[in-house]
Amino acid sequence: MIPVLALITTSRNGITVWSGSKEFKPERFEGDKHHEMDPYSFTPFSAGPRNCIGLNFAQNEEKVLIARIVERYAI
Structure with missing residues (x-):
């Protein structure tokens, strides 16, 4: 290790x-x-081969959260 x-x-x-x-x-x-x-x-955690493994999940979670908030309001 x-x-x-x-x-x-x-x-x-x-x-x-x-x-x-x-x-x-x-x-x-x-x-x-x-x-x-x-x-x-x-860039130890933000780019390249050592990119954060949770980045994709976090970005998708943000998109879902914003979509659910916008969904509640009539534009």
Whole structure:
């Protein structure tokens, strides 16, 4: 069994995503430099292969809830 903390640390400190990932470099986010970075470089639960497994269910549940609320009112 792999601890969850190890997975989070590994995904945040990837050398392929961040150059010098073990060093404190606040200048990498200054000015327009953050626009050069891949916007999906660190999205642990919102995109990519690690997408939240409950996202689809939650979105469908929202649609049903809104439909039932709108159904009660005459437009």
